Ligand SMILES: Nc1nc2c(ncn2[C@@H]2O[C@H](COP(=O)(O)OP(=O)(O)OP(=O)(O)O)[C@@H](O)[C@H]2O)c(=O)[nH]1
């Protein structure tokens with residue numbers, strides 16, 4: 318069942334959510350293809366993830382979402398049977414049942430990146446997020462040269478052979494934007510699929526000042542690439 322797909326779940330203090338996310342993903346692809354990377358959590362994220370039986374790797378200290386994703390892609394590439402890797406947030410905002418529509422788009426449209434877009438129905442999204450997602454998506458689309466609906470979405474399916482060609486320099490939330498700019502410029506096929514917008518009582522890890530500054534730095538740097 319979908320053996321050629323893996324799933325990478327970066328997690329930072331997501332006890333209470335991670336277990337349900339992993340079990341959902343294991344309903345769509347083999348559990349042996351799922352990798353959780355804990356990024357120095359101080360809660361029960363690790364034990365909750367380990368109890369599901371999937372592979373859990375731990376960063377000794379918090380390295381950032383981007384650094385964690387890069388480590389995960391490298392580890393995934395050890396399994397030569399895996400062509401493409403899902404990335405899903407561990408906070409419950411991404412419904413694993415929707416993985417099927419990513420797989421359809423990946424196959425039918427020969428995509429290199431399938432990215433879940435929440436922008437068709439933003440009713441459940443906090444107003445500030447609605448604004449920042451629209452704003453950042455417009456800027457990243459300009460820098461990438463193609464229209465991408467929801468560039469800040471962490472729900473993706475990425476072809477590993479394409480990932481290997483990118484030389485990535487950022488290590489935090491900015492990595493997800495950098496991937497899109499660099500992949501688009503290499504001619505990668507980037508396809509958006511609609512996903513549900515899910516917000517609950519989970520706590521955002523985004524630091525408005527630091528992460529906005531990182532985003533702006535990335536945009537400036539992109540003029541040099
Ligand atoms: N590895 C790693 N993962 C992180 C870090 N910060 C957040 N994450 C994970 O990245 C995912 C997204 O983080 P969020 O803070 O929810 O960011 P977001 O979903 O883009 O933004 P919100 O709209 O505010 O929820 C979650 O699964 C987090 O556990 C980090 O420092 N390291």
Ligand SMILES: [Mg+2]
Pocket residue numbers: 406408410521
């Ligand atoms: Mg979130």
